[in-house]
Amino acid sequence: MSDDRLARVLLTHEVAEFLYAEAELLDERHYDEWLALLADDIRYWMPMRRNVKYGEAAREFTREQADIAWFDEGKETLTRRVRQIQTGIHWAEEPQSRIAHFVSNVQLIEATPSVADAQEVAAKCRFLVYRNRVETETDLLIGKREDTLRRSGNGWLVARRKIILDQNVLMSKNLTFFF
DSSP: OOHHHHHHHHHHHHHHHHHHHHHHHHHTTOHHHHHTTEEEEEEEEEEOBOOOOTTOGGGSBOOTTTSOEEEEEOHHHHHHHHHHHHTSOOGGGSSOOEEEEEEEEEEEEEEESOSTTOSEEEEEEEEEEEEEETTTEEEEEEEEEEEEEEEETTEEEEEEEEEEESOSSOOOSOOOSOO
């Protein structure tokens, strides 16, 4: 295996391990540790999806910074959402949800300045988020993420996350959880 190919395989594995560890933090409700994985200038964005006719793919998703989105947040807003959950009196999280994040199909799209010396990477993955709350509330959300990760010290920070749900109608009563 060439040095470039080996470096790409190792970097892809490193990115996948980071995403798996991040999912575990969310599942275990270690929100402060999760927030520490977010860059101060993070963009956390989930556009809305529309059903469109064949040939109208450009209209399928709401446009960034032009249309409404399910989420369009920065670190300050994400931190406020976490703090609200941590009060223990959040109406939609009392009792707390039981959540499982499944991350798969991790792909390294680009590494800057190079794979061998990556300081920033663009990656894609698929996800499944299972949520159960009280006796009868169950949500299953499936989609893909496009992440930009930035190296910080000896680890990674999420600098940008675009969340694309496969469904266009949400049956969830709320979106208090994170992707």
